[in-house]
Amino acid sequence: MDFTSRKLQREFNVTDNILHRHSPTELRAHSMPSVFPEKHTADYCHQVFMYASQVFESLLPKVDRDKEVIRYARRGDGDVPRIPFRDEETKRETYDLAFTTLKYQELIETVLVESGFFIQHPVSDEDQSLVTVLLCDLMNRNFHVRPPVPNTAVIPIVVEVQDLLMKAKTKLNGALARNRIKHQALSLEVLLPETVREKDKCSSTMPIHVWVNILKQSVRSVISYLHEQKYEQVRDMGKLEGKTFYLDPLCADVLVFPATTKEMWRGNPLVEEGYLVIQDRTCSLACHGVRTILESEGDVLHTNVGTGRTAAHGATFLDQEKSNLFACGATSPQHVQEVESFLGKLGVKNVRLLQDDFLGLDPADPKFKNVRVILVTPRCSRSGVNNAVDFLMNEGEDATSLRDLSREALQTERVHELAGQHCRLLEQAFKFPKLEAIVYLTRSIYEEENEEVVIKALEFANSQPENKRIKFKPYHPMMTKRESDSQPDKFLRVTPSDRANGCFLAVLAKEPDPGEKPQDVITRAAAIGILDEVTTVDPITGELVVHGKTRKKEHAKRSSHKGIFPHHKANSKHNGIPLTNLVKMRMTEKKMVVPPHAQVVVHPKPFK
Numbered sequence: 001m002d003f004t005s006r007k008l009q010r011e012f013n014v015t016d017n018i019l020h021r022h023s024p025t026e027l028r029a030h031s032m033p034s035v036f037p038e039k040h041t042a043d044y045c046h047q048v049f050m051y052a053s054q055v056f057e058s059l060l061p062k063v064d065r066d067k068e069v070i071r072y073a074r075r076g077d078g079d080v081p082r083i084p085f086r087d088e089e090t091k092r093e094t095y096d097l098a099f100t101t102l103k104y105q106e107l108i109e110t111v112l113v114e115s116g117f118f119i120q121h122p123v124s125d126e127d128q129s130l131v132t133v134l135l136c137d138l139m140n141r142n143f144h145v146r147p148p149v150p151n152t153a154v155i156p157i158v159v160e161v162q163d164l165l166m167k168a169k170t171k172l173n174g175a176l177a178r179n180r181i182k183h184q185a186l187s188l189e190v191l192l193p194e195t196v197r198e199k200d201k202c203s204s205t206m207p208i209h210v211w212v213n214i215l216k217q218s219v220r221s222v223i224s225y226l227h228e229q230k231y232e233q234v235r236d237m238g239k240l241e242g243k244t245f246y247l248d249p250l251c252a253d254v255l256v257f258p259a260t261t262k263e264m265w266r267g268n269p270l271v272e273e274g275y276l277v278i279q280d281r282t283c284s285l286a287c288h289g290v291r292t293i294l295e296s297e298g299d300v301l302h303t304n305v306g307t308g309r310t311a312a313h314g315a316t317f318l319d320q321e322k323s324n325l326f327a328c329g330a331t332s333p334q335h336v337q338e339v340e341s342f343l344g345k346l347g348v349k350n351v352r353l354l355q356d357d358f359l360g361l362d363p364a365d366p367k368f369k370n371v372r373v374i375l376v377t378p379r380c381s382r383s384g385v386n387n388a389v390d391f392l393m394n395e396g397e398d399a400t401s402l403r404d405l406s407r408e409a410l411q412t413e414r415v416h417e418l419a420g421q422h423c424r425l426l427e428q429a430f431k432f433p434k435l436e437a438i439v440y441l442t443r444s445i446y447e448e449e450n451e452e453v454v455i456k457a458l459e460f461a462n463s464q465p466e467n468k469r470i471k472f473k474p475y476h477p478m479m480t481k482r483e484s485d486s487q488p489d490k491f492l493r494v495t496p497s498d499r500a501n502g503c504f505l506a507v508l509a510k511e512p513d514p515g516e517k518p519q520d521v522i523t524r525a526a527a528i529g530i531l532d533e534v535t536t537v538d539p540i541t542g543e544l545v546v547h548g549k550t551r552k553k554e555h556a557k558r559s560s561h562k563g564i565f566p567h568h569k570a571n572s573k574h575n576g577i578p579l580t581n582l583v584k585m586r587m588t589e590k591k592m593v594v595p596p597h598a599q600v601v602v603h604p605k606p607f608k
Contacts, residue, residue, distance in 0.1 A: 043146050043147060043149050044093055044097065044137070044146055044149070045090075045148075045149040045152035045153075046148075046152065046153060046154055046155040046158040046159075047090070047152065047153065047155065048090060048093045048094050048097060049097070049130065049133055049134060049137075049155075049158050050130070050155060050157075050158065051083050051085070051090075051094040052093075052094050052095075052097040052098040052101065052133050053098075053129040053130040053132075053133045054081055054083065054129070055080055055081075055083075055094060055095065055098035055399065055402075056098040056101045056102060056129050056132065056133055057072050057073070057129040058079070058080050058081060059080065059098065059102060059399070059400065059402055059403040060072060060102075060105075060403075061403065069109040069110075069113060070109050070112065070113075070118075070128050070132070071125050071128065072125065072128050072129055073124075073125040073126045073128065073129075079398070079400065080398070080399040080400060088266075088393070091393065092389065092393055095389050095392060095393070095399065095402065096389045097133060097136070097137065098133070098402065099388060099389055099402045099405075099406060100136055100140070101132060101133050101136040102402060102403065102406035103192055103196055103406045104136055104139070104188070104191075104192070105132070105406075107176075107179060107188075107191055108132050108135055108136055108139070109132070110175070110179060111135070111139075111172055111175040111176050111179065112131070112132075112135065112172075114175040114178070114179075115168060115171040115172045115174070115175040116171065117131075117164075117165075117168050117171070117172065120168065121164045121167070121168065123161070123164075127157065127161065130157065130158070130161055131161055131164075131165070134158070134161055134162055134165060135165055135172070138165060139176060139188065140188065143166070143169050143172075143173060145162055145166065179191070193407070193408035194408070195408045195409065196405075196406065196407070196408060199385075199386045199388075199405070199496075201498070202386040202387075202496070202497060202498040203386045203387040203388075203390070204259070205259050205498045206259055206386060206387050206498055206499065206500070206501075207237065207240055207246075207256050207257060207258055207259050207499065207500075208256070208257050208258075208259065208261060208262050208265055208278060209248070209254055209255075209256055209278070209279060209280065209281045209284065209500070210254070210255050210256075210257070210265065210271070210276040210277060210278050210279070211251070211253050211254045211255075211276070211277050211279060211284050211313055212253045212254075212255065212275070212276060213274055213275055213276065213277060213316065213346050213347070214253060214316050215316050215320070215346065215347045215348065216274060216275050216346070216347055217275055219252065219253050222255070222275070222276070223247075223255075226245060226255075229243075230243055231243045231244065231245055232244045232245075233245055233246070233247065234246055237256060237499055240256065240257070240258045241258050241260070242258065242260075244257075244258065245257050248281070248284070250285060250288065250478055251281070251284045251285060251287075251288050253284075254281065254284045255276075262390075265278060266278070273345070274345040274346040274347065277309055277312070277313070277346070278394060279309045279310070279313065279394050279395075280390075280391055280394055280395060280501055281494075281500045281501065282441065282443055282494065282500075282501055282502075282503035282505075283309065283310045283313065283377075283395065283441075284313060285441075285477070285478075285492065285494070285503065285505055286310065286314075286375060286377065286439055286441040286477075286505060287310060287313040287314040287317065287375075288477075288478065289439045289441075289477035289478065289492075289505055289507055290314050290317070290373050290375055290439050291314075291317040292477065292478060292479070292480065292507075293373060293436075293437040293439065293475065293477075293481075293507050293509055294317075294372060294373050294436075294437070295436070296372065296436075297319065297322055297323055298323060298370045298371065298372030298373070298434070298436075299323055299324045299325065299326065299368070299370040299371045299372065300314055300315075300318065300323070300324075300325045300326070300371070300372070300373045300374070300375060301325075301326045301327075301328070301358075301368065301371045301373075301374045301375070301429075301432070302314065302325060302326065302327045302328065302374075302375045302377070303328055303329070303358040303374070303375065303376050303377060303378070303425060303429075304327075304328065304329045304358070304377050304378070304379070305327035305328060305329045305330055305339060305353060306329070306395045306396035306397060307338075307339070307342065307394065307395060307396035308327065308338075308339035308342050308343055308351070308353075308396075309342075309394065309395070310375070310377065310395070311325055311327040311339075311343075311351050312342070312343055312346050312348045312351065314375065315343075315348045315350050315351050316346075316348065318350060319350075320348075320349050320350045321350075323350060323370075324350050324351075324352050324370075325350060325351050325352070326351075326352045326354055326367075326368070326371070327339075327351055327352070327353055327354065328354045328356060328357060328358040328361065329354075329357065329358065330353045330354060330355045331355070332355075336353050336355065339353055340353065358425060358428060359424060359425065359428050361428070363428075363431040363432040363433065364433070368432060368434075369433070369434060370434060371432050371434055371435065372434060372435065372436045372437070373435075373436060373437045373438070373439060374429040374432065374435065374437075374438050374439070375438075375439045375441070376422075376425050376426060376429055376438055376439065376440045376441070377441045377442075378418075378421060378422045378425050378442065379397065379398060379401070379418075379421075380418055380422065380442040380443060380444045380449050381404060381410050381414070381415060381418055381444045381446060381449060382397075382401045382404065382405055382443050382444070383404075383405075383409075383410065383443070383444050383445045383446060383502075384442075384443045384444055384445045384494075384496045384501055384502025384503055384504075385401075385405065385443050385496070385501045385502075386496055386497075386498075386501055386502075387501065388401070388402055388405045388406075389402075391443075391501065410446075415446050415448050415449065416448060418444075418449055419446075419448045419449050419452065419453055422440075422442070422449060422453045423453055423456050423457060423460075426438065426440065426453065426454075426457035426460075426508075427457065427460050430457070430460065430461040430464065430472075436509060436510055437475075437507055437508065437509035437510070438457075438472075438507070438508045438509075439477065439505070439506075439507050440453075440454065440457075440504075440505070440506045440507075440508065441503060441504070441505050442503065442504045443501055443502060443503050443504075444504060445496065445502055449504075450491075450493075450504040450506075451491070451504075454474065454491075454506050454508065457508065458472055458473070458474070458508060461508070470510050470511055471510070471511055472508050472509065472510055472511070473508070473509070473511055474490035474491065474506055474507065474508055474509075475490060475507045475508075475509050476489070476490050476491070476492065476507070477491075477492045477505045477506065477507045478492060481509070481512070490506070490507075491504065491505065491506050492504070492505040492506075493505075
């Protein structure tokens with residue numbers, strides 16, 4: 001049995017028995033459609049066009065005004081504006097349209113200039129971004145205007161700009177055709193940079209990953225339910241199609257479904273009621289890395305809460321009553337309310353939300369005295385992410401990442417800037433007094449953000465005075481320390497593909513104390529309450545000794561007796577050991593009797 005199989009079996013058994021589970025009949029109360037709905041193109045309401053133009057304009061890269069092809073009113077003026085989306089679908093459509101416009105920005109601006117659109121139809125700077133967004137949508141629909149969505153507001157400026165674009169349809173289409181002939185492009189996608197085009201291709205076929213909320217149902221119950229619903233479990237991801245699912249070999253609570261089922265799962269009752277959670281696989285790998293390296297009961301700290309899904313997943317592996325998971329980065333009271341509502345739906349009770357930035361925390365704060373593991377998930381380049389919009393929706397990441405993902409590659413200066421931020425996060429993490437391990441996750445393909453950051457962080461950690469005797473070193477995230485010692489590569493690297501996003505995962509943990517014996521570890525664990533009681537053999541007396549909190553009173557009561565046994569004399573002890581006859585015999589020096597034939601005769605030295 002290889003490592004993956006052993007890991008899967010061990011994780012599956014432990015995951016299935018963490019907490020008391022509800023009856024599988026609760027799952028049977030739900031039913032899933034026997035036929036999967038066809039993927040359809042949503043009809044955008046006018047509000048989506050307005051929102052998308054705001055997001056697009058805020059994400060534009062900054063350039064000199066004299067080099068602008070089109071003068072936008074608010075080019076890259078800061079963070080993405082906070083938009084009061086009415087629902088998740090509107091938010092997804094907005095970011096999808098804005099991201100598509102960013103990818104085709106250069107082509108759209110060229111078409112607008114070559115067609116002379118702004119000469120014949122002057123538009124204010126405030127509406128330039130709306131023109132660009134609407135033209136992007138028309139180009140991808142062969143200049144067919146979307147029908148109005150029932151029961152939605154009609155915005156006059158959107159109707160006005162659409163009418164202007166349709167009047168210039170012939171010239172716009174001609175300019176687009178010339179650019180396609182120039183680049184010998186059979187479709188619009190061919191005009192995109194190769195890297196962006198490849199990401200789009202992978203995104204369309206990437207399966208959907210969900211993790212089982214083990215606080216509500218066991219993995220076995222969910223799998224049994226899927227079998228009842230005529231789902232088939234496959235052993236190869238390449239065979240995912242129709243009503244099939246796949247059990248992740250590294251994350252035993254993660255199920256994988258075909259890409260064609262994305263729309264169905266987003267509104268499924270099992271997801272809406274918190275039995276299953278849709279999330280990127282990279283986050284689940286990090287949570288299992290935390291679970292693997294957390295050797296004793298304690299708290300966990302997460303540097304960036306986002307939507308709260310990663311924090312919730314990690315918290316399900318902890319004792320809901322004894323351990324806490326602190327999550328930083330709750331940006332506002334509204335954000336706190338949204339995350340708390342999500343956690344309540346899942347039944348997670350041990351996540352503590354912090355509105356502080358991780359770098360602003362005081363490691364000496366008493367509430368962090370039991371923090372043993374810190375999960376560091378920095379805002380990296382996301383260069384390993386293929387499904388940018390889905391990732392943004394699931395993780396709640398900053399939408400500014402769409403700007404970088406719409407380009408072919410990041411500039412070297414930007415990568416080094418991000419790497420410097422990652423180093424500061426790791427250096428802050430090493431300052432927590434009870435820290436035992438750091439789990440470091442990026443979705444980057446650049447070594448500057450991955451291996452090089454880890455090397456610098458270890459140099460910093462091991463240069464601290466408190467770490468002179470026991471140093472930090474990397475361990476494989478999916479292995480125990482003992483298993484990792486025989487593994488030459490200590491990092492987990494996932495290459496981005498049409499099956500999953502790419503990531504880099506590292507665990508930096510303390511080496512075992514070379515001066516600490518196994519017996520000392522057991523005794524120390526019992527003393528802090530991890531083990532209720534441990535019975536060992538005293539190396540001197542040979543008697544059974546019970547360690548642990550639950551036996552302290554009994555031990556004190558027993559030690560007050562005059563003797564453990566009636567024949568022990570009062571106060572006749574040597575170093576706390578009763579002076580029984582056997583002990584006295586052992587303490588008495590015995591004279592060695594040497595037989596005559598073995599005796600050595602010492603003769604006197606001869607006279608000179």
